[in-house]
Amino acid sequence: MATHSVFNPNPISTFTSSTNCTKGDKQWPGCLMLNGKQMHVRLSNGYRARARSTINVNSTAIEIPRQWYNLVADLAIKPPPPLHPKTFEPVKPEDLSPLFADELIKQEVTDERFIDIPEEVIDVYRLWRPTPLIRAKRLEKLLDTPARIYYKYEGVSPAGSHKPNTAVPQVYYNAQQGVKNVVTETGAGQWGSSLAFACSLFGLGCEVRISSSVELLFRILHAVKLWTFSFENFLQVWQVRASYDQKPYRKLMMQTWGAKVHPSPSDITQAGRTILQIDPSSPGSLGIAISEAVEIAAANDDTKYCLGSVLNHVLLHQTVIGEECIRQMEAIGETPDLIIGCTGGGSNFAGLSFPFIREKLKGKINPVIRAVEPAACPSLTKGVYAYDFGDTAGMTPLMKMHTLGHDFIPDPIHAGGLRYHGMAPLISHVHELGFMEAISIPQTECFQGAIRFARSEGIIPAPEPTHAIAATIQEAVRCRESGESRVILMAMCGHGHFDLASYEKYLQGSLVDLSFEEEKIKESLAKVPQVQA
Numbered sequence: 001m002a003t004h005s006v007f008n009p010n011p012i013s014t015f016t017s018s019t020n021c022t023k024g025d026k027q028w029p030g031c032l033m034l035n036g037k038q039m040h041v042r043l044s045n046g047y048r049a050r051a052r053s054t055i056n057v058n059s060t061a062i063e064i065p066r067q068w069y070n071l072v073a074d075l076a077i078k079p080p081p082p083l084h085p086k087t088f089e090p091v092k093p094e095d096l097s098p099l100f101a102d103e104l105i106k107q108e109v110t111d112e113r114f115i116d117i118p119e120e121v122i123d124v125y126r127l128w129r130p131t132p133l134i135r136a137k138r139l140e141k142l143l144d145t146p147a148r149i150y151y152k153y154e155g156v157s158p159a160g161s162h163k164p165n166t167a168v169p170q171v172y173y174n175a176q177q178g179v180k181n182v183v184t185e186t187g188a189g190q191w192g193s194s195l196a197f198a199c200s201l202f203g204l205g206c207e208v209r210i211s212s213s214v215e216l217l218f219r220i221l222h223a224v225k226l227w228t229f230s231f232e233n234f235l236q237v238w239q240v241r242a243s244y245d246q247k248p249y250r251k252l253m254m255q256t257w258g259a260k261v262h263p264s265p266s267d268i269t270q271a272g273r274t275i276l277q278i279d280p281s282s283p284g285s286l287g288i289a290i291s292e293a294v295e296i297a298a299a300n301d302d303t304k305y306c307l308g309s310v311l312n313h314v315l316l317h318q319t320v321i322g323e324e325c326i327r328q329m330e331a332i333g334e335t336p337d338l339i340i341g342c343t344g345g346g347s348n349f350a351g352l353s354f355p356f357i358r359e360k361l362k363g364k365i366n367p368v369i370r371a372v373e374p375a376a377c378p379s380l381t382k383g384v385y386a387y388d389f390g391d392t393a394g395m396t397p398l399m400k401m402h403t404l405g406h407d408f409i410p411d412p413i414h415a416g417g418l419r420y421h422g423m424a425p426l427i428s429h430v431h432e433l434g435f436m437e438a439i440s441i442p443q444t445e446c447f448q449g450a451i452r453f454a455r456s457e458g459i460i461p462a463p464e465p466t467h468a469i470a471a472t473i474q475e476a477v478r479c480r481e482s483g484e485s486r487v488i489l490m491a492m493c494g495h496g497h498f499d500l501a502s503y504e505k506y507l508q509g510s511l512v513d514l515s516f517e518e519e520k521i522k523e524s525l526a527k528v529p530q531v532q533a
Contacts, residue, residue: 371427
């Protein structure tokens with residue numbers, strides 16, 4: 001079987017104590033030294049990532065970046081500020097202190113270009129970073145395309161996605177401040193499991209309700225006062241009910257790291273009870289789950305809130321992806337013509353693309369940067385650019401973003417991590433400035449692309465990055481038709497090992513495209529606050 005490698009081999013090198021090989025004064029990336037002998041990793045089917053983590057040796061030529069990158073510093077036109085939900089005045093740092101750790105608030109509002117990554121965070125990053133950049137040669141061959149396709153694979157993290165890139169620093173900063181409890185929401189479960197993983201490393205407890213039957217028992221016991229719910233010393237996670245039901249092994253993953261999960265909407269919070277009164281069978285949404293988590297954080301002095309996407313400090317932490325990728329592409333002498341990533345709240349997309357946008361602003365490169373969102377929840381392509389709440393109950397600051405309306409509840413598509421009514425304000429701003437574009441793709445086309453990818457590259461992707469895969473295939477086919485040899489860089493934000501029920505539905509022919517109802521969005525957009533700013 002033919003093999004492929006991201007990096008060029010060097011067949012004649014001398015031993016070095018570093019993880020690189022040298023010939024004279026030149027370093028060659030991608031070599032390992034085992035027992036004093038050179039070995040260049042050349043593997044099939046995209047398994048280089050797994051082999052690297054199994055060997056537990058950094059086989060790349062780059063080191064983990066020491067700083068996160070803040071795109072705001074390089075934008076001539078700064079993004080509009082978030083507004084207080086009651087006064088409509090710009091939010092002050094002290095307004096955010098009931099929810100977030102102090103250092104995260106500083107990172108949220110800073111104009112500094114680079115933020116140093118704490119050594120303790122880098123120490124945890126070393127468990128899986130740097131992540132591999134892989135050329136999809138078999139997919140190229142399958143599509144018979146002259147395009148060169150690369151994907152930056154974040155599925156090698158302990159939680160199986162890009163989310164630990166921000167979960168680890170968020171938990172670290174809260175622990176440094178002496179915070180006892182943190183709460184959060186999660187969609188498909190990647191964020192909740194990542195936060196549970198991080199909490200287990202830094203000594204924060206986790207509490208998650210794990211099944212509908214257990215939930216019913218707890219309600220009965222609570223009603224007859226035989227059991228009291230305690231919020232002390234736990235991470236609490238509100239998981240969107242549609243994903244809570246679709247992805248049981250995400251719940252078990254969080255439980256393994258010491259967590260319990262509440263399905264959202266729940267009867268624990270006023271926000272959840274309000275939704276359940278309106279619709280007892282509500283599938284939930286990220287907006288509702290955020291409302292529930294924020295409500296608990298705001299009501300308890302010893303509790304802070306952690307968010308897995310949307311906000312500036314979250315996007316900041318994810319830029320470790322793009323910073324690594326720039327160096328990896330330089331090492332192989334490639335420059336991307338097109339960068340593609342899926343978008344829900346936008347953190348994975350921002351993490352890969354923002355460092356490349358910096359280089360684009362410098363005039364060094366000029367790639368097309370394309371966001372891909374689900375056709376059933378298309379905030380960038382169908383939403384309005386306006387101030388709106390980040391949650392359903394209207395408890396968060398108002399943010400200028402592309403939105404479908406804060407009470408828009410998307411249909412229960414299988415890419416649960418993309419079921420958010422809005423887009424990260426910074427991504428929305430970059431889109432308005434014309435530095436990127438956006439398209440939407442229905443889920444059946446995405447799963448069709450995922451099957452082709454899995455059967456050629458060997459990695460089963462999570463439902464979220466299947467949107468990027470589908471868009472990449474579209475572009476590769478265009479290259480085949482035009483004869484262009486474009487370099488396509490794709491964000492592969494996680495594996496789909498806990499999403500196989502979705503694949504089963506697709507393979508059985510029961511997965512359908514959920515229509516985007518224009519009337520539904522008109523109703524939700526009518527409730528967007530009218531803010532003059």
